[in-house]
Amino acid sequence: MTNIVLRVENLTKRFGKTTAIRDVSFKIKTGEVVGFVGLNGAGKSTTINSILGFICPSDGEIEIFDQLSTPTNAFKSHQQLGFASGDMALFESLTGEQYLSFALHQYKIRDRSRLDELIDIFKPELAKKIGDLSRGNRQKVALIAAFMASPKLVVLDEPSSGLDPLMQQRFLELVRAEQERGTTIFMSSHYLNEVVDVCTRIILIRSGQIVRDFPAKELSIEGGKTVRVVSRHKLPGLKGAEDVKIEKTARGTDISFIYKGSTASLQAWLGGLPQLVDFSVSDNTVEMALEDLYEKESS
Amino acid sequence: MRNLFLKTIYDKRWFIFGWSLGMAFFAYIMVIFYPTFNSGGLVQSMLKGMPKEWQGIIGNLSDLTHLSTYLASQMFNIRMPMFISVMAIILAGGLTAGEEDRGLLRTLSALPLSRGRIFIHKWLAAVAISAITMVALIIGTYIGSWQIGQSIEFKTLMILSGLLLLMTVALMSVIFAIGTATGRRSLTTAVGTIIAVVSFVLTTFAASVDWLKSWDRLSIFHYYPAPDIARGTVKLSDWAVYAVVIVAVLVVSFVIFRRRDLNG
Known part of the structure; x- marks a missing residue:
């Protein structure tokens, strides 16, 4: 058997x-x-x-x-x-x-x-x-x-x-x-x-x-994190950032992106940002990851 | 509840109770009305005045002179088969397509139960339920005859009930076969109802409508000549027809049921 x-x-x-x-x-x-x-x-x-x-x-x-x-x-x-x-x-x-x-x-x-x-x-x-x-x-x-x-x-x-x-x-x-x-x-x-x-x-x-x-x-791992940063200054680039969305608001530039790199690199990048107005980091849900997979497979 | 047969009997306990009570009560009422039919007078003159075409429903007036022939023509002939057809349609349709509709057949099939075993246990349970209601009918008949102080020949009652049971099992097997072969409740109920109604019309009116006589052989009630049985004529061919129908429909539906997709 x-x-x-x-x-x-x-x-x-x-x-x-x-x-x-x-x-x-x-x-x-x-x-x-x-x-x-x-x-x-x-x-x-x-x-x-x-x-x-x-x-x-x-x-x-x-x-x-x-x-x-x-x-x-x-x-x-x-x-x-x-x-x-x-x-x-x-x-x-x-x-x-x-x-x-x-x-x-x-x-x-x-x-x-x-x-x-x-x-x-x-x-x-x-x-x-x-x-x-x-x-x-x-x-x-x-x-x-x-x-x-x-x-x-x-x-x-x-x-x-x-x-x-x-x-x-x-x-x-x-x-x-x-x-x-x-x-x-x-x-x-x-x-x-x-x-x-x-x-x-x-x-x-x-x-x-x-x-x-x-x-x-x-x-x-593929799920990654959703990062959202609001700043009045120009931000340096981050390797591993995907699906970047930029929006000008009264509070400053609102940037959100999916990050699938290492947590340490993200931490270092956030630490180096000047005068942040606001920021948030959240794990992507499995549903989002699967939706992502579905889209990838169908494309 | 070690097996599906016992579980089905337990599941249907209130159905068995209700139908047994109904059959016993119906038989009891029919028997205690016998003295009224037998005493001549108003009932007999009313029956004599009925049109010839209704003879199939009313029965032969000469049959009213003895309790056994009275019961054969007034209870076992047409009325009881129709009554029992309703039971057969509900029972066989419910056990097959009804349970499949509700997804219960899949639940059973998920257990280590072969489709063949499911088929046989359910059919045997339906036969047992029919037999129990037939016993209730016999008990009701005896209670009624005891009350009116008349006796009914045991052998005659056994043959009338036995062939009625075989007819019930035949009709029930046809409905059971359609239910297991298709799993479609509406189709099962419709075919069962059509068989019962068409059989009722054919057998009832064939007695007085000439052109219907040749079609009467298609009626499932045709092979249950209760008045003839009460007069002492028992044809083995009638028993054989029901037996052949039962075996034929069960074999075909068994083969289909084992291979088809389950609904639900």
Whole structure:
């Protein structure tokens, strides 16, 4: 057995005349936490649905644990695969406890210790019917179900939507802990900060095609800082400044730019400026960095 | 709730309770009205005055002389199949396309459950629910007959209920098959309703409208001749038709369901 947990090869899915994804290929190794990022309609869910065997690929192959996966036999890999999505439908007439117990039986697991650990982390309301639960509590139940069988591979589609900030934090801690245990995680998320926070690798999808596959740490470096300086004097140039915008105001010349160089050089440059009226330095958000990436890839 | 079959039965517990109660009550009411129908007088003269075309709905007046033939013509014939068709459409449509519409089929498929197992457990649960309501119908019939001090032959009631169950399972399997093969709720409900209504019209009016007689074979109710069964005529071919329909639609839909894209 190789250390490739998931292999997607030239995956294409067409719905009638529309091609949702085209020639999507990637491999995920054991223990990787991979963020699958793209705008709405980029093809994230179609790729995930194909991986899980919910839909049948028009072309291409999916291998999970070295076995070719199709809608007919996908259930075999699900014995070692957990899944949760942000909009996951759960059986509303069951209580959270009943649903988790039913799901646990399908994995043929009698030991509840892992389930109890997860209940302790998320503290969901298990005695209530799922139909009466808030969205956040339903999401907790879905996440517990995804991790309770200690799967080797966890596929998550917008997993933390609906969770409050505290629970979102607990979820990220769980992902880190799972990574230490050697679990492989493939997750799409709209919260890009959490992708950067926990993922080791990011796959960027745009208009149904993979446009970039890179280590997550590159994203924070590429993000850089936004620097804004207001001065009445002419300013010296700064190496590494990009996207410079200059505006004359009553307070002086207002200059803003993106800086991707070293912090020490920026500090030295700011220290040497005469009679500053105002200045600010802020980290670029991951969203800005991704937008930047998107623009670069499309150009 | 160790498996999907038991979970489905649990999920549908209020549906089972409601329909069982309704069937038992309907049977009970029909039985306790028997003395009124049987005593001649106003009801019989009213029935005699009805047009010939309505004979299919009213039934043969000679059938009113015995409880078993009365029940066969007034309850098991047409009325109960129509009543049960509504149940079959709601049940089979809800378990298949209804759950798929709500995304629940994907939730089940994310577990280590094969599509084949999902298909079989859901179908078996629908059959079990139909059987439970049929038992309620038998209980209601017996309670009513006990109250009016009349007896109904056990064998006749079992054959009437047994073939009615098979007819229900056949109709339910057709709707189930459309639901699992397409995942489209509106289509499933529409086809189920069309089958029930067209069958009702064909079987009801074929008795008195000559040109409809040849079309009556297309009706799912045609193979459930309740008055004939009560008079002692049991045709194995009727049972065979339902069995063939069940097997055929299930095999085709099973093959499609295992390979198709899931909605939701």
